[in-house]
Amino acid sequence: MNNNNKPYRNIPGTTVFDGEMARIGFHLNQFCMSLMKEANRKTFKQNERAYLDKWRMTEAQKSAVLARDFNQLIALGGNIYYLVKISSSDGLSVAAAVSTMTNLTTEEYIEMMRCGGRSPEGNRFIDAKQYEDKKPEEKQ
Amino acid sequence: MNNNNKPYRNIPGTTVFDGEMARIGFHLNQFCMSLMKEANRKTFKQNERAYLDKWRMTEAQKSAVLARDFNQLIALGGNIYYLVKISSSDGLSVAAAVSTMTNLTTEEYIEMMRCGGRSPEGNRFIDAKQYEDKKPEEKQ
Amino acid sequence: MAKITSGLGTSHIPLLGYMVDKGESHLEKWAPIFDGYTFTKKWIREQKPDVVILVYNDHATSFDMKVIPTFAIGCGEEYHPADEGYGARPVPVVKGSPILAWHITASLIKQGFDMTIVNEMDVDHGLTVPLSMVFGEVEEWPCQVIPLAVNTVVYPSPTGERCLALGNAIRTAVEQFPEDLNVQVWGTGGMSHQLLGERAGLINQAWDLAFMDDLKSDYKKLAAISQVEYIRESGTEGCEMVMWLIMRGALNHQVNEIHRHYHVPVSNTALGHLIYENTDTMNLEDKP
Amino acid sequence: MAKITSGLGTSHIPLLGYMVDKGESHLEKWAPIFDGYTFTKKWIREQKPDVVILVYNDHATSFDMKVIPTFAIGCGEEYHPADEGYGARPVPVVKGSPILAWHITASLIKQGFDMTIVNEMDVDHGLTVPLSMVFGEVEEWPCQVIPLAVNTVVYPSPTGERCLALGNAIRTAVEQFPEDLNVQVWGTGGMSHQLLGERAGLINQAWDLAFMDDLKSDYKKLAAISQVEYIRESGTEGCEMVMWLIMRGALNHQVNEIHRHYHVPVSNTALGHLIYENTDTMNLEDKP
Numbered sequence: 001m002n003n004n005n006k007p008y009r010n011i012p013g014t015t016v017f018d019g020e021m022a023r024i025g026f027h028l029n030q031f032c033m034s035l036m037k038e039a040n041r042k043t044f045k046q047n048e049r050a051y052l053d054k055w056r057m058t059e060a061q062k063s064a065v066l067a068r069d070f071n072q073l074i075a076l077g078g079n080i081y082y083l084v085k086i087s088s089s090d091g092l093s094v095a096a097a098v099s100t101m102t103n104l105t106t107e108e109y110i111e112m113m114r115c116g117g118r119s120p121e122g123n124r125f126i127d128a129k130q131y132e133d134k135k136p137e138e139k140q
Numbered sequence: 141m142n143n144n145n146k147p148y149r150n151i152p153g154t155t156v157f158d159g160e161m162a163r164i165g166f167h168l169n170q171f172c173m174s175l176m177k178e179a180n181r182k183t184f185k186q187n188e189r190a191y192l193d194k195w196r197m198t199e200a201q202k203s204a205v206l207a208r209d210f211n212q213l214i215a216l217g218g219n220i221y222y223l224v225k226i227s228s229s230d231g232l233s234v235a236a237a238v239s240t241m242t243n244l245t246t247e248e249y250i251e252m253m254r255c256g257g258r259s260p261e262g263n264r265f266i267d268a269k270q271y272e273d274k275k276p277e278e279k280q
Numbered sequence: 281m282a283k284i285t286s287g288l289g290t291s292h293i294p295l296l297g298y299m300v301d302k303g304e305s306h307l308e309k310w311a312p313i314f315d316g317y318t319f320t321k322k323w324i325r326e327q328k329p330d331v332v333i334l335v336y337n338d339h340a341t342s343f344d345m346k347v348i349p350t351f352a353i354g355c356g357e358e359y360h361p362a363d364e365g366y367g368a369r370p371v372p373v374v375k376g377s378p379i380l381a382w383h384i385t386a387s388l389i390k391q392g393f394d395m396t397i398v399n400e401m402d403v404d405h406g407l408t409v410p411l412s413m414v415f416g417e418v419e420e421w422p423c424q425v426i427p428l429a430v431n432t433v434v435y436p437s438p439t440g441e442r443c444l445a446l447g448n449a450i451r452t453a454v455e456q457f458p459e460d461l462n463v464q465v466w467g468t469g470g471m472s473h474q475l476l477g478e479r480a481g482l483i484n485q486a487w488d489l490a491f492m493d494d495l496k497s498d499y500k501k502l503a504a505i506s507q508v509e510y511i512r513e514s515g516t517e518g519c520e521m522v523m524w525l526i527m528r529g530a531l532n533h534q535v536n537e538i539h540r541h542y543h544v545p546v547s548n549t550a551l552g553h554l555i556y557e558n559t560d561t562m563n564l565e566d567k568p
Numbered sequence: 569m570a571k572i573t574s575g576l577g578t579s580h581i582p583l584l585g586y587m588v589d590k591g592e593s594h595l596e597k598w599a600p601i602f603d604g605y606t607f608t609k610k611w612i613r614e615q616k617p618d619v620v621i622l623v624y625n626d627h628a629t630s631f632d633m634k635v636i637p638t639f640a641i642g643c644g645e646e647y648h649p650a651d652e653g654y655g656a657r658p659v660p661v662v663k664g665s666p667i668l669a670w671h672i673t674a675s676l677i678k679q680g681f682d683m684t685i686v687n688e689m690d691v692d693h694g695l696t697v698p699l700s701m702v703f704g705e706v707e708e709w710p711c712q713v714i715p716l717a718v719n720t721v722v723y724p725s726p727t728g729e730r731c732l733a734l735g736n737a738i739r740t741a742v743e744q745f746p747e748d749l750n751v752q753v754w755g756t757g758g759m760s761h762q763l764l765g766e767r768a769g770l771i772n773q774a775w776d777l778a779f780m781d782d783l784k785s786d787y788k789k790l791a792a793i794s795q796v797e798y799i800r801e802s803g804t805e806g807c808e809m810v811m812w813l814i815m816r817g818a819l820n821h822q823v824n825e826i827h828r829h830y831h832v833p834v835s836n837t838a839l840g841h842l843i844y845e846n847t848d849t850m851n852l853e854d855k856p
């Protein structure tokens with residue numbers, strides 16, 4: 001979470017795709033974009049490492065792609081709409097890809113969604129207790 | 141001049157590159173854009189007709205390119221910043237290309253510029269007399 | 281003169297398009313989702329809009345990291361459904377409305393909106409899923425479409441105030457178009473969802489329902505919501521709701537809500553849908 | 569805090585770059601053109617700006633007919649000189665100022681400007697010619713550059729009012745940036761010229777000189793000029809002058825004009841150039 005001094009820094013479990021993230025993730029996201037072409041998806045699948053080496057990505061970004069580590073990819077500047085191009089070419093649903101970022105299994109995640117999703121209660125501020133103590137006008 | 145019912149329709153010798161012109165000139169202008177690559181300039185020069193036939197342009201647009209008829213190209217939706225890519229690949233200066241649209245030779249045009257350019261007097265309205273008779277507040 | 285007669289809000293969740301394309305939209309188990317559009321399908325056949333101004337966001341499809349417009353308006357002749365990584369949706373090509381679109385664009389720029397003019401692009405689920413949900417499975421889309429793509433991918437999105445004002449300016453532009461046209465404005469996206477991080481899966485039903493309540497008359501309150509508040513309350517992708525404010529701004533202050541549908545979940549997302557009809561489109565003082 | 573210390577206006581005529589690149593800028597016959605920048609070259613060495621926000625228009629170079637942003641701001645790391653049809657200019661790569669650019673962009677969008685964010689593009693003579701005229705022939709450009717590309721190719725351009733307001737908003741954004749930076753804003757383009765039709769070659773010296781006079785204090789009058797009036801009075805390409813209004817809007821109401829240069833013709837165009845210094849950058853009430 002690279003959100004120091006930003007009004008969204010205190011939202012738990014959340015990385016906002018701002019200019020800072022867009023900068024460090026530029027080449028990673030452009031790599032993802034290339035997977036919108038069938039020919040590129042094929043080349044990528046045949047030799048992922050070789051395909052990745054054609055992009056000006058950091059070693060950490062390449063490793064995270066190979067490991068399909070979405071939390072890590074987000075931390076390294078990936079944007080979810082770009083990253084789902086990787087999971088789509090793996091034949092994964094968006095929900096399955098998204099679930100890997102939570103502390104739930106895909107089944108547990110889908111069950112949570114079926115039951116109405118993750119509640120905002122306790123999930124608004126990193127220190128939830130501190131938030132609930134605030135007056136309404138301070139809550140933004 | 142395709143400027144009916146537009147506030148600039150009464151400016152003489154002038155075509156404003158608006159949405160209407162942009163629509164009819166789309167493929168013509170995209171063809172011009174392709175000449176920003178050295179390889180494309182070469183292919184174009186080798187066989188202009190064959191190169192033009194690869195673009196979804198009208199026959200009139202293609203003929204006007206072959207004839208380097210800039211007034212006609214403007215009338216068919218060409219934009220001057222796109223069209224100078226044709227004259228640049230011909231090795232022509234912008235002034236030389238521009239002069240072909242006037243009733244002057246290139247030498248006469250350059251001489252006119254040297255003497256301070258074309259005066260706005262009598263060149264503001266298609267009926268200049270009518271304009272000069274107007275009150276100042278009507279002149280826009 | 282052209283006239284905006286009604287507005288429609290709807291989620292544009294990709295899974296909905298997938299279900300339609302697989303022929304699964306009629307399955308009993310999905311009835312709680314698709315039944316909410318039965319009224320809509322009947323209504324649109326009666327309304328017969330000539331043009332829909334369809335407000336959506338491009339999800340890293342036609343715009344990549346190189347160029348990210350805040351407001352992009354489609355002035356092209358047609359738009360093809362995009363390959364978003366699993367082949368293009370098998371739905372009809374989207375026919376544009378270039379003459380009206382250029383008219384609106386010129387008017388918006390003169391009104392102080394810094395539009396990006398787009399003459400060629402593919403359109404993703406953000407645009408084609410709403411068409412499928414409203415028109416169903418058709419050989420051709422029965423109206424022209426002006427795509428209006430809003431950046432909600434890179435922070436910051438345009439503010440709610442700006443979106444409401446844009447809707448307002450669109451209405452002014454449409455009403456100055458000389459041809460008699462029945463124009464609708466659709467706002468798409470949302471409702472609450474978050475697709476990333478440990479907090480993924482966030483849904484805030486109370487927030488969503490309050491949003492739909494307030495949109496009718498208290499839309500200025502909604503326009504004041506910051507993107508940070510959207511993210512906090514309704515998830516990182518919840519800020520797509522600003523696009524509903526563009527639709528709202530294009531309508532009269534007085535509207536009738538003639539339909540509403542809300543369902544949780546579709547995939548990772550809360551689905552919301554509503555329809556407004558203008559009560560009196562002649563009253564120019566009546567702008568939001 | 570970052571501070572806008574001065575503004576600079578200059579034409580960006582491609583022939584100037586051609587002369588510089590051919591080594592002809594020192595020829596006696598071009599002295600009436602280049603001597604007007606002698607003061608400027610000395611002044612900029614003293615000023616040492618950290619960042620120049622360079623307002624220009626892309627001349628169908630990086631933006632083609634597909635996507636035409638009204639205001640595009642460069643947030644990238646660097647920008648290469650473009651091949652405009654006769655090879656790229658042999659000038660240094662332009663270094664961006666991504667952190668400040670993203671800060672300004674986010675602020676502008678929150679202030680209600682509908683910016684298009686650009687992370688990768690080539691830059692044409694509109695941007696590189698002013699750098700050459702001001703810095704001369706150098707191994708590296710001695711400052712970072714934030715390109716701000718304005719649509720003046722497709723009608724309509726943004727209004728003068730909008731451009732003045734954008735300059736104002738840029739100033740607000742820069743002044744909120746925590747780092748101590750000396751920032752300049754350059755407005756480029758113009759002056760009167762018309763590159764097409766039987767009326768090509770139009771030059772309106774009286775109009776140009778009045779514009780330079782009014783820009784100092786009567787800039788609101790200039791901001792009210794419609795694009796149609798620009799075209800009528802100063803040629804189809806004369807509307808590039810709105811970009812000088814962005815520069816003007818970024819300065820204080822009180823400025824000192826410390827330099828001015830005007831020459832006709834350069835190629836098809838009237839060349840104009842001036843420099844303003846802010847008299848008191850601390851007075852926030854003093855915004856145009």
Ligand SMILES: [Fe+3]
Pocket residue numbers: 292337339406469470520
């Ligand atoms: Fe979406």
Ligand SMILES: [Fe+3]
Pocket residue numbers: 580625627694757758808
């Ligand atoms: Fe220019």
